[in-house]
Amino acid sequence: MLHIPYIREHKNEIVQLLQIKNFDAATILDELLIKDDSRKNTQKDLDNLLSKVNQFSKQIGELYKSGEVQKANDLKEECAAIKQESKVLQGKYASLEKDIQDILVQIPNVPHPSVPKGSCDKDNKLLKESGKKPKLMANAKPHWQLTTDYNLIDFELGNKITGAGFPVYKGKGARLQRALISYFLDKNTNAGYTEYLPPHLVNEASAFGTGQLPDKEGQMYHVTEDNLYLIPTAEVPVTNFFRDVIVKDFPIKCTAYTPCFRREAGSYGKDVRGLNRLHQFDKVEIVQIQHPEKSYETLDNMVNHVASILDELELPYRILKLCGGDLSFTSALTFDFEVYSAGQDKWLEVSSVSNFESYQANRLKLRYKDKNGKTKFCHTLNGSALALPRIFAALIENNQTEKGIEIPKVLQKYTGFEIIE
RNA sequence: GGAGAGAUGGCAGAGUGGUCGAAUGCACUGGUCUUGAAAACCAGCGUACAGCAAUGUACCGGGGGUUCGAAUCCCUCUCUCUCCGCCA
Numbered sequence: 001m002l003h004i005p006y007i008r009e010h011k012n013e014i015v016q017l018l019q020i021k022n023f024d025a026a027t028i029l030d031e032l033l034i035k036d037d038s039r040k041n042t043q044k045d046l047d048n049l050l051s052k053v054n055q056f057s058k059q060i061g062e063l064y065k066s067g068e069v070q071k072a073n074d075l076k077e078e079c080a081a082i083k084q085e086s087k088v089l090q091g092k093y094a095s096l097e098k099d100i101q102d103i104l105v106q107i108p109n110v111p112h113p114s115v116p117k118g119s120c121d122k123d124n125k126l127l128k129e130s131g132k133k134p135k136l137m138a139n140a141k142p143h144w145q146l147t148t149d150y151n152l153i154d155f156e157l158g159n160k161i162t163g164a165g166f167p168v169y170k171g172k173g174a175r176l177q178r179a180l181i182s183y184f185l186d187k188n189t190n191a192g193y194t195e196y197l198p199p200h201l202v203n204e205a206s207a208f209g210t211g212q213l214p215d216k217e218g219q220m221y222h223v224t225e226d227n228l229y230l231i232p233t234a235e236v237p238v239t240n241f242f243r244d245v246i247v248k249d250f251p252i253k254c255t256a257y258t259p260c261f262r263r264e265a266g267s268y269g270k271d272v273r274g275l276n277r278l279h280q281f282d283k284v285e286i287v288q289i290q291h292p293e294k295s296y297e298t299l300d301n302m303v304n305h306v307a308s309i310l311d312e313l314e315l316p317y318r319i320l321k322l323c324g325g326d327l328s329f330t331s332a333l334t335f336d337f338e339v340y341s342a343g344q345d346k347w348l349e350v351s352s353v354s355n356f357e358s359y360q361a362n363r364l365k366l367r368y369k370d371k372n373g374k375t376k377f378c379h380t381l382n383g384s385a386l387a388l389p390r391i392f393a394a395l396i397e398n399n400q401t402e403k404g405i406e407i408p409k410v411l412q413k414y415t416g417f418e419i420i421e
Numbered sequence: 422g423g424a425g426a427g428a429u430g431g432c433a434g435a436g437u438g439g440u441c442g443a444a445u446g447c448a449c450u451g452g453u454c455u456u457g458a459a460a461a462c463c464a465g466c467g468u469a470c471a472g473c474a475a476u477g478u479a480c481c482g483g484g485g486g487u488u489c490g491a492a493u494c495c496c497u498c499u500c501u502c503u504c505c506g507c508c509a
């Protein structure tokens with residue numbers, strides 16, 4: 001969430017930039033600042049009252065010690081009156097704070113000035129297209145056919161034991177999945193990221209810290225009995241490692257493999273066919289905590305890192321800069337990676353690399369001390385490196401041959417086989 | 422699931438109604454000493470909000486209560502630990 005002192009100083013700029021996200025902030029920011037002014041005044045009045053009570057209390061103690069009971073009792077009565085008054089102010093203060101909080105969580109992060117205006121994914125800006133689309137044989141198939149033909153994934157079995165969107169990997173399919181996880185983690189740790197294996201359930205405070213709550217509650221599976229949420233991405237547990245932390249050394253680089261759980265009940269049809277959209281999927285995530293001055297440099301590094309993985313996997317991909325309409329609530333700038341999946345002739349999103357600037361850090365109270373010893377908010381960044389199912393789909397679709405599915409070189413030492421026949 | 426104990430500053434750990442935002446130790450920062458370092462000594466060292474500042478206010482797991490006054494008493498919630506049971 002945005003920091004009120006920052007809003008005060010940059011109100012017009014924020015209103016302008018939020019137009020890129022198609023969010024009209026003018027009214028809501030005015031309302032916010034009026035409430036905050038009122039909050040300040042209330043605090044001043046309240047502080048004065050409380051200060052008086054504190055003074056009187058000290059005096060009463062001394063009067064009792066010196067035996068001046070009558071004087072002490074007089075003061076007590078005065079205190080009672082002040083307390084009445086302070087109760088009222090306290091109520092007012094609490095309700096103002098709540099109003100302010102409620103407004104703050106409704107305001108999305110301010111987009112980076114370079115974010116293109118737009119309403120949907122059609123308006124995203126293509127930055128780079130890399131690799132060659134493969135020429136497939138005449139009878140090439142989409143992955144949902146291949147996974148059945150080669151006995152790699154059993155969607156029906158998943159339906160039986162859980163439901164739609166929960167595939168069961170088996171045989172070489174399971175092994176390929178495991179190989180991808182290991183390969184991604186190795187790539188990331190070689191780039192200086194520390195590997196973590198976090199819990200797959202988080203508490204409410206964590207879901208709030210990264211911005212899933214309160215507005216995206218419906219997208220998460222909620223274990224109501226223990227009030228825990230199944231993580232929609234490793235970003236949630238990993239970023240929350242640093243909740244209430246004052247960072248000493250930058251950058252902090254973490255990577256984690258986790259399954260990800262998403263309810264997102266919605267569309268049907270070929271967009272969600274096979275591995276394209278699932279309720280449970282595997283993902284390897286990278287997270288960085290960085291000094292504000294370096295966060296955009298870091299974002300570029302992360303983008304290059306993800307690109308290098310796709311290069312090694314020999315998958316054709318393109319990089320898009322998300323437009324305002326497609327940018328997530330918490331992100332200031334996001335680059336999406338899409339791989340070309342030849343069997344279904346589609347571009348599939350496999351990674352989203354974002355700079356959240358201080359938006360999450362404010363909620364998380366994730367800070368550092370600047371040169372003058374003042375505490376400031378860090379910047380947080382994350383990206384997928386990478387999301388598994390669509391990589392899996394693109395790999396088997398693009399590499400299908402008459403002989404079978406060929407495994408890219410970099411993966412062979414992880415799979416232990418070169419071809420799936 | 423049963424029984425008990427506990428939650429205090431970066432860490433350890435005192436504090437059971439007033440002078441406590443909180444002893445002490447460690448860590449950290451600055452200084453003295455030293456060729457340099459260590460040791461020793463001196464000083465500083467939590468967060469947030471308000472204020473130009475002086476300073477004020479709040480915070481001792483969360484919430485509520487008693488009291489003129491709460492880290493300290495009461496209620497409640499959460500979490501952690503120990504023992505027993507069960508168990509990968």
